[in-house]
Every structure is written in C-alpha cells, then in structure tokens.
Amino acid sequence: xxxxxLKTFLAVAGTGSFSAAAQEIHCVQSNVTARIRRLEQxxxxxxxxxxxxxxxxxxxxxxxxAHAEDLVARFEAAxxxxxDAAGTSAPLKLGAMETTAxxxxxxxxxxxxxxxPGAPLSLRTGPTAELLSLIWERKLDTAFVxxxxxxxxxxxxxxxxxxxxxxxxxxxQSDQSLLAFRSxxxxxxxxxxxxxxxxxxxxEIVEMGTLEGxxxxxxxxxxxxxxxxxxxxxxxxxxxxxxxxxxxxxxxxEVHLVWRIDHKPAQVHVTLCELxxxx
Amino acid sequence: xxxxxLKTFLAVAGTGSFSAAAQEIHCVQSNVTARIRRLEQxxxxxxxxxxxxxxxxxxxxxxxxAHAEDLVARFEAAxxxxxDAAGTSAPLKLGAMETTAxxxxxxxxxxxxxxxPGAPLSLRTGPTAELLSLIWERKLDTAFVxxxxxxxxxxxxxxxxxxxxxxxxxxxQSDQSLLAFRSxxxxxxxxxxxxxxxxxxxxEIVEMGTLEGxxxxxxxxxxxxxxxxxxxxxxxxxxxxxxxxxxxxxxxxEVHLVWRIDHKPAQVHVTLCELxxxx
DNA sequence: GTTTATTATCACTATTAGTGATATATGGAT
DNA sequence: ATCCATATATCACTAATAGTGATAATAAAC
Numbered sequence: 081x082x083x084x085x086l087k088t089f090l091a092v093a094g095t096g097s098f099s100a101a102a103q104e105i106h107c108v109q110s111n112v113t114a115r116i117r118r119l120e121q122x123x124x125x126x127x128x129x130x131x132x133x134x135x136x137x138x139x140x141x142x143x144x145x146a147h148a149e150d151l152v153a154r155f156e157a158a159x160x161x162x163x164d165a166a167g168t169s170a171p172l173k174l175g176a177m178e179t180t181a182x183x184x185x186x187x188x189x190x191x192x193x194x195x196x197p198g199a200p201l202s203l204r205t206g207p208t209a210e211l212l213s214l215i216w217e218r219k220l221d222t223a224f225v226x227x228x229x230x231x232x233x234x235x236x237x238x239x240x241x242x243x244x245x246x247x248x249x250x251x252x253q254s255d256q257s258l259l260a261f262r263s264x265x266x267x268x269x270x271x272x273x274x275x276x277x278x279x280x281x282x283x284e285i286v287e288m289g290t291l292e293g294x295x296x297x298x299x300x301x302x303x304x305x306x307x308x309x310x311x312x313x314x315x316x317x318x319x320x321x322x323x324x325x326x327x328x329x330x331x332x333x334e335v336h337l338v339w340r341i342d343h344k345p346a347q348v349h350v351t352l353c354e355l356x357x358x359x
Numbered sequence: 360x361x362x363x364x365l366k367t368f369l370a371v372a373g374t375g376s377f378s379a380a381a382q383e384i385h386c387v388q389s390n391v392t393a394r395i396r397r398l399e400q401x402x403x404x405x406x407x408x409x410x411x412x413x414x415x416x417x418x419x420x421x422x423x424x425a426h427a428e429d430l431v432a433r434f435e436a437a438x439x440x441x442x443d444a445a446g447t448s449a450p451l452k453l454g455a456m457e458t459t460a461x462x463x464x465x466x467x468x469x470x471x472x473x474x475x476p477g478a479p480l481s482l483r484t485g486p487t488a489e490l491l492s493l494i495w496e497r498k499l500d501t502a503f504v505x506x507x508x509x510x511x512x513x514x515x516x517x518x519x520x521x522x523x524x525x526x527x528x529x530x531x532q533s534d535q536s537l538l539a540f541r542s543x544x545x546x547x548x549x550x551x552x553x554x555x556x557x558x559x560x561x562x563e564i565v566e567m568g569t570l571e572g573x574x575x576x577x578x579x580x581x582x583x584x585x586x587x588x589x590x591x592x593x594x595x596x597x598x599x600x601x602x603x604x605x606x607x608x609x610x611x612x613e614v615h616l617v618w619r620i621d622h623k624p625a626q627v628h629v630t631l632c633e634l635x636x637x638x
Numbered sequence: 639g640t641t642t643a644t645t646a647t648c649a650c651t652a653t654t655a656g657t658g659a660t661a662t663a664t665g666g667a668t
Numbered sequence: 669a670t671c672c673a674t675a676t677a678t679c680a681c682t683a684a685t686a687g688t689g690a691t692a693a694t695a696a697a698c
Contacts, residue, residue, distance in 0.1 A: 081362060081363075098676060098677095110659095110676090110678080114655075123441050124445040124626035124629060132675065133674090133675080143440075143441065150433070155430060163402065163403065238683090357655095376645095388645075389648090389688070391645095393646095409646090413643090636686095641698080644696100645692100646693070647691085647692070648691080650688085651687085652686085652687075653686075654685075657681080660678085660679080662676080664675080668669105
C-alpha cells in the first residue's frame with residue numbers, strides 16, 4: 081500500500097471535502113475519490129460519510145485517522161533524515177518559461193522545499209530557446225520548456241499540458257498587433273504560425289518582457305496575445321479579457337522538464353521529477 | 360512511496376541476497392532488483408553493496424534499515440488493528456483444483472493468515488466444473504479454477520499461469536493409458552482434446568483421485584498423465600519422470616479466482632485478491 | 639580459464655493510476 | 669416544486685508503472 085493513500089486521506093479529513101483535498105494536494109477530484117475508494121476497499125469499511133457539505137469521518141475513519149497521522153509523520157521524518165544523510169550537495173540551477181514560473185512553480189517549489197528544506201535553489205526565467213542554450217552551456221541544471229526537445233542532446237520528463245489561448249480585450253476589434261515575449265518564446269512561435277496559416281502574415285509584433293505587461297496592454301486595447309489558459313486565468317480577475325482557444329494544432333503545448341543528456345541529476349532534481357508525476 | 364519497497368528492502372537485508380529475498384517474498388529476482396533500485400533512486404544513494412556473496416548494507420543502508428523496521432512494524436500493526444476493527448465476519452469457504460491446492464496455496468494462505476490471523480477458512484478441492492457448480496449453489500464463496508469462466512455468471516481475477524506437461528515414466532513406451540482426475544477436471548479435458556487432435560481417440564483413461572496417486576502410477580509405468588509443470592516438479596524429486604510440454608494451444612492454462620457475480624466478497628476475500636497481484 | 643553463484647538488463651505484457659468530461663445527488667433559495 | 673450551487677461518483681481514455689522470464693554481465697573460487 082502506498083502512503084500517498086494515507087496522505088490523501090489526511091487531506092480529505094483535514095479539509096472536510098474531497099474537492100478541497102484535491103486542490104490541496106494538486107490533483108483532480110476524481111483522483112481523490114479513487115484513492116479513498118482504494119483505501120476503503122483495502123480496509124473493507126467506509127472511512128468517510130459523504131454528503132452535501134463534503135465528507136465526515138466515520139467512527140472507523142477516526143480510528144484510521146489516528147494511525148495515519150502517526151504513520152505519515154514518522155514516514156516523513158524518516159524520509160527527511162535519509163534525504164539529509166544522503167547529502168543535498170550543490171544548489172539546483174533551475175530555469176522556467178515566464179508563464180510556467182508564474183503559474184505552475186509556486187506549488188511545486190513549495191512541495192520541493194518540504195522534502196529538501198535545506199536545498200539551495202536558483203530560478204531563472206526566459207523563453208524556451210534561451211533556456212535550452214543555457215542548459216547546453218551548463219549554466220542551468222534543468223528547465224521547464226515547451227516540447228519538442230532534441231532527444232539526442234537532452235533528457236526530459238513531461239511536466240504539464242497547457243492550452244494556449246488567444247487573449248483579447250473584450251471590446252477590441254480584430255487585426256491588431258500581437259503582443260508577445262521576445263523571440264525564442266515558443267508560445268510566440270505558435271501564435272505566429274497560426275497567424276501565418278490564417279494568411280495574416282503582416283501582423284505587427286510588439287515585444288514585451290513580462291506577462292503582466294502583455295496582459296495589461298491587451299486590456300488597454302493595444303492588441304492581442306497568446307498565453308496558456310492557466311496563466312491567463314491567473315490574471316483574468318475583473319479585467320475585460322476574452323479568451324478563445326488557439327485552434328489545433330497550435331493550441332496544445334506540452335511543458336517538459338529538460339536537462340542535458342550527460343548531466344547527472346542531483347537528488348533535489350530527482351525529487352523534483354518525482355513530484356511531477358501527479359499533477 | 361509504497362511500503363512494499365521497504366518490505367522488499369528488509370527481506371534483502373535479512374537474507375543478505377536479492378535472489379533469496381525474491382523467494383521469500385514470492386516474486387522474481389529481477390523484481391527485487393527493480394524495487395531496490397527504485398528505493399535507491401528515491402533516496403539518492405545506494406543502500407546495498409552488491410557482490411559475489413550477495414548484498415551487504417552500506418552505512419546509508421543501515422540507517423534506512425533502522426527506520427524501515429520501525430515503519431513496517433508500525434504499519435502492519437495499524438493494518439491489523441484496522442482490519443480487526445472492520446470485522447472479520449464469516450468464514451471464507453474456499454475451493455481449489457487439486458494441483459493448485461498442492462502447489463500454489465500454501466504460500467498464499469500463509470500470507471493471508473498473516474493479515475487476518477483470526478479469520479476462519481475452509482478449503483475444498485475438486486475439478487473445475489464441480490467447483491463452479493458449488494459456487495453457483497453458494498456452497499463455496501470462491502475457488503481457484505481453470506479459465507475460461509462464464510462472465511455473465513461469475514466474476515474472476517487472474518491468479519496463476521500454468522504450463523501443462525505430459526508426464527511419462529522415463530523408460531515408458533508410448534500409447535498407454537491416460538491417468539487423470541475424474542471427469543470435470545479441465546486439465547484432463549485438455550489432455551483428451553490433445554489426444555483427439557493427434558488421432559489417438561482410443562486411448563484408455565484411468566481415473567484417480569489424487570495427484571500423488573497419478574504420478575506414482577506413471578512412475579510405475581502404468582501410463583502417462585497431464586499436469587501443470589509446477590505440480591509435476593514438486594513431486595519430481597528422485598523419481599524417473601520425464602516432462603514434455605503439452606503443445607499449444609493445449610498447454611497454457613490460466614487459473615483464476617472465481618466467485619458468483621452477485622456475491623459480495625468478504626474482507627478476507629478482498630485481501631486474498633490483493634495478494635494475487637504479485638506472484 | 640572454467641564453473642558457479644549472483645545481480646543487471648531487456649523486451650514484452652498486464653495492471654494500475656491519472657485525466658477531464660459528465661452524471662448524479664443533496665440541501666437551500668425563490 | 670424547481671432551479672441553483674456545491675458535492676461526489678462514474679466513465680472512457682491514456683499514460684505510467686510494475687511484473688515476467690530470458691539472457692547478459694560480473695566476479696570469486698576452484
């Protein structure tokens with residue numbers, strides 16, 4: 081049995097809800113349902129009463145709760161001790177695309193710090209092409225970039241799926257500038273390819289350095305932008321932005337964690353890879 | 360992480376060898392290798408020094424060993440407490456083919472008893488057809504029988520693969536009697552089908568009740584028999600028996616654990632299913 | 639240098655876990 | 669009552685992982 085089941089169980093018990101637990105542990109709700117069911121199947125008795133307001137522990141569930149808290153705590157203590165003893169070594173030089181850094185990394189790095197409290201870590205953002213160069217020059221250990229990557233030179237592991245969206249001001253007219261990151265950004269390349277395929281080869285491109293800047297300008301009616309849905313939503317808020325999916329095949333992007341094929345991953349790096357498994 | 364990894368680790372540490380550990384925990388050796396590697400990958404450091412005489416704990420491995428013993432013990436204690444609290448309930452009425460009972464069940468039931476020390480359990484042996492009838496009449500909860508089973512009436516879970524062998528006396532001549540269990544035995548049916556396909560429709564069939572009896576008579580030169588390799592080997596020992604595989608498609612048998620489609624499995628039953636996963 | 643006992647690797651398959659869309663259920667407003 | 673908001677369950681699909689059995693590699697002992 082996997083201790084992940086117990087961690088999921090504790091998350092549900094703690095939040096009092098399957099869906100809240102799913103958010104807390106960064107996975108989809110159906111996943112929590114499945115894990116709790118596995119746990120219940122294994123033990124042969126229900127641990128939660130489900131109802132309107134979420135989930136409440138049954139008597140049997142409380143009994144499990146006592147054991148689970150103890151077991152998980154001891155397990156994590158042991159894990160920390162061992163990871164510590166294994167030697168954390170050098171700082172991990174990490175890179176990521178602007179949007180990934182903004183939306184995906186916070187939760188990820190938080191989990192990483194929980195497992196390697198002492199591990200030093202640096203982060204540099206930039207477009208895919210630049211990050212790959214930095215990795216190749218060994219100035220970064222690893223980075224989150226958009227697929228595909230050259231399999232002969234790099235190893236990689238799938239990290240996230242992003243759906244690219246066209247972001248416009250709600251009152252905007254069409255045929256304005258494309259607001260984008262500087263050249264080398266793969267999202268920008270997607271946008272340009274899409275425009276070309278539509279015959280808009282003359283669209284002006286305005287380069288900007290930050291996502292906030294781009295979205296601000298879009299809101300101000302200067303033009304439109306291409307960004308992952310997750311990132312656009314994060315800054316959506318009250319503002320009058322309209323999101324429409326970038327049509328296939330331009331809209332789907334896989335973000336991978338990438339490193340040099342001859343680079344020996346440090347322990348923090350391996351742990352980071354492990355954390356990517358459930359997202 | 361799965362506690363199975365820790366159990367595997369303890370088995371290796373205890374026996375001092377990957378292959379011995381594999382036997383102890385009933386799995387193939389490459390499996391142990393893979394699990395230990397997973398563990399080492401997770402922790403980032405080798406836990407065993409491998410060499411001629413097997414495996415010895417590294418310093419780091421000893422550190423893990425201390426934690427692992429504690430964690431596994433606590434985990435199993437908690438599990439026992441919870442399984443106990445869930446209520447063991449009625450005795451499990453189990454059936455199995457003669458050969459399965461002889462060769463496969465001992466290890467399996469031992470593991471089962473470890474998890475449900477108090478669970479009462481009865482075992483009845485018989486050929487596939489008879490066992491299925493007993494299940495249908497609700498005189499058995501579940502049984503190990505040869506595939507295929509009627510999916511509309513039964514649920515099932517794959518338990519073992521068996522390779523059927525023709526067992527002859529080493530000095531025997533061909534065209535003797537087929538020594539077999541009483542009618543309803545699916546292995547016997549396989550043997551008969553094979554004989555028929557070879558044109559030996561006139562072979563005399565001698566019915567016997569036990570595997571030892573059959574193999575004894577084969578050794579005495581009375582005829583030949585059809586039996587799973589695992590069972591034949593168990594009684595092989597010093598005796599002068601020759602095993603040749605029953606040709607395809609007669610030779611491959613899947614043994615499944617089967618129960619009535621409308622039967623609600625008790626907890627012992629569920630645990631038994633879980634134990635089947637790794638064999 | 640061959641033998642023997644051991645672990646590692648590999649290609650393949652079976653099984654399991656995860657995903658996202660959608661269905662279902664339940665209490666509370668209106 | 670009906671609709672709405674908020675839950676969990678289910679499902680078809682895909683990705684990832686673990687298990688298997690054969691074979692290779694390795695190293696000590698003879």
